Amino acid sequence: CELTDSLSADSGIGDVDDLPVPQQIRISNITCDSFKISWDIPDSRGRERITHYFIDLNKKENEKENKFKHKEIPTKLVAKAVPLPMTVRGHWFLSPRTEYTVSVQTAAKQPDGDYAVSPWSEIIEFCTADYSAVHLNQLLQKAEAIAGRMLPFTVFYRNQQKEYFQQARDAQCRRMLPSVKDNSGSHGSPISGKLQGVFFSCNTEFNTGKPPQDSPYGPYRFQIQADVLFNQNTNVYFGDFYCMYTSYHYVILVLAPAGSDGDAFCSGRLPALDRANNFFLRCSEESDGSLSFRHAQDVILEVIYTEPVDLSLGTVEKISGQQLLSQSTVNAKKDPSCKICNISVGR
Template sequence: MARGGHQDKAYLRKLLPKAEEHCDGDDYDQVSDLYRNKPSSYFKNIRRHHGNIMVPYVKDDGGDPRCPINGRLNGLFFGVTLYRGDLPDMSPFGNTRVIVPLDELFDDSANLYFADFYCKPSRKHIHYVTLVLTDAGSDADRFCRRHLIQLDPYNNNYLWKDEFSDTYMTLDQSEVQVEVMYTESIDMSHRHLTSTPTIGQGHSTPGGISKSENCDICNVW
């Protein structure tokens, strides 16, 4: 039987304080873009068979098994965390990168939600915070309102807008990665793709990687 919104939110209300405690600090970076790495074949397929439209697809089972968006919400994953003040110079997810300006997606019509906080068994020293960015009033937004915790776009620990300028900030913590799932399609017609060296297997793991079960930092006991 599918979990209801009250159950999902009750769980996230226990998980979010774990993330808040671990990610609390005064270090942050000014950012202007989201970035997404995939193998070059992924982008070629979009151009040849999907009219250059990058279409959201269902979230896998990676991260916390109780994450409310697993298998239930479509989206596109982006990174926002910088490495030493700049975009990472390599990626485990693919050799080709597209960059999308934050002000195109995270504008006044967008809502931001907390969805997950986890680490992977093979990299327990790195923790991941998963945010969801929606268009207000969309089907995805209505799902997130029921099942996730909405964040203040001007006041949170992970990704926020400066209220008095056209700038965005994100957490700068060496062992925390902030990932953003955007729930709408993106036109790739005028996007510039760049080549990026890969690390590890060079592509995402089919089905995702489930969180470590014995980490005191990110598990709710």
């Protein structure tokens, strides 16, 4: 049963009664915005008097416990004493990939509307899950709605400080190695803190058709022909859609060579895109056998390539523009109030 009610702080809560205390709290079927909860009531004394369950849920970082204390909290969850396990969904607007604590007490509603309650159970900790495929597809549809027309491009590029490329050159492998994606973007994206890759950009300036001369990541730029990373052997996945309290939006795509570890990670976790026919990044074969490439005009694409990239396959040059540090997305937080890039579950 998923029927729940709110308990006002003005509602009467009687002194602790001889009602049985829930034991062996169990959490199961965890998603990004719901979970199932069950427990045992080994003491039969008072069991027949139970009419409701009170459930207290807090984010783990909250050190102050928000129990049922008169006038101190506006609302708490009250559930009728239905068969267990009971599904808890949406009442607290649960956030994905967030640690929570939960405890339970039994209650008996009195004729005057007050409640007699048991002591609180033990406190259990659990963590909500990443976005599911259903949620990611909702996010994908929102991104598709604003992607705009497609513009041609010929190179992927990566900006960094001079030291980054120098260290890569000095290393024996002379490659840019994959690193774990940070926690920027949607909190529920399955790639954050898990997927390894090398970040690239491909957006071009409308008036020149070339990469912009400004960058938030560094004054040195590695450029590589698009077909080296993106070709008929490359699978494309949608990873995220977000903004950072600004008018422009970011879309994260993953390019994974077929059969690679990155491809195995993305398959089943992320929505796969048709490389020749999607709203963000296209690779099309021309009549002469050559490949042409296009990117969406109205979003900023962040492309993660899941394999190491040899520096000898491209060039490193200093750009003439400025470092726009305000546009950096490193560990950037998504705007939870944006109606364009948020879905109905947690942020």
